[in-house]
Amino acid sequence: MDPSLVAASCCSARGERRLASVPNFAGAPGGGRYRGCIGKGALGTFTRAGELEDGHRPLNRRLAPLVLVILALEARCGVGPRSERRSTLQSRPSQSGSECPSGRRVVWRGDVSHAGWLQRWDPAATFLYGESNASLVEDARFEGVLRVAYPAGSSSSSYAREGHPLGGVEFKAHLARSEAAQSIYLSYWLRFAPNFRWVKGGKLPGVCGGGCPSGGAAVTGYDGWSMRIMWRPHGDGEEYAYILPAQAYGTELGLGTWKFSTGEWHRVAQEIVLNSGGAANGESRVWFDTDPTLPPTFEAKDLIYRLDDGPADGADTLFFSTFFGGHDAGWSTPVDTFVDFANFVACR
Helix, strand or coil, X not given: CCHHHHHHHCCCCCCCCCEEEEECCCCCCCCCEEEEECCCCCHHHHCCCCCCCCCCCCCCHHHHHHHHHHHHHHHHHCCCCHHHCCCHHHHCCCCCCCCCCCCCCEEEEECCCCCCHHHHHCCCCCEEECHHHEEEECCXXXXXXXXXXXXXXXXXXXXXXCCCCECCEEEXXXXXXXXXXXXXXXXEEEEECCCCCCCCCEEEEEEEEECCCCCCCCCCCCCEEEEEXXXXXXXXXXXXXXXXXXXCCCEEECCCCCECXXXXXXXXXXXXXCCCCCCCXXXXXXXXXXXXXXXXXXXXXXXXXXXXXXXXXXXCEEEEEEEECCCCHHHCCCCCEEEEEEEEEEEC
């Protein structure tokens, strides 16, 4: 076996093979991700034609040096051991691992195992739209799963008011209240349907305070803020904020720092730390498929959520807002599809 064939197949920073962004759930630099080369994962990929690809020759001692060469080249290319390429949380979607970042404790849980779940979350909560798109389904991994439907042709609720199908759900639920609700941590699990099409993007639940602005509402610093999650083309993730300085349709943070996939459970978590005294000292962190006691996947600092420190704008509300959009046919889903949600937890 000519080791040069292995080197050619596993390329490195010289660019002889396309590079991919690979999750590093141990908290490596670069927003929790690092660069590595793509391999097809089959040993036969690295051999001459006919040596192993046809499966007729057994793996024997002569191939032991080859295995060592491959592993060494993987390390050289920046790819971690195979057992580390997939998050522990991702491979075993359950309630294992830490529920809160260090120094925080659970103050609220969103259980969807029985009917009447929304009133248990918050007795005053009501659906703003899309109640018929929300249903409870059974799942082997969680006690209860909330399935949100997005009919083909649906986009935002404003698009639906023009006569198009209504997709998604929106409601607000107050989390455990506190006199000094200056920060909150919210996590949940979600799974995109196997047939889910990313299109241009769409909204996912997050956190808000005060009037919870969205949909192009003006942000003044005195009437609330919001920080939701979005999926974007190709499954790229980001935070989507209504904060200062105000933008016409929100501020995008961390685009592409993590990546969603279809048909698999993901755990996404946000930690919001409000600014004080109108200063640019607010923070936001995201953990994606990783334990919150580890470094975050994405972190933004020097944020301005508000211009005063009034309790009305505190970090105390779950903003369950999910739909395709944007607003127009270019954002709408081409197929009937859904997203599953489970195991909502808030920590303070």
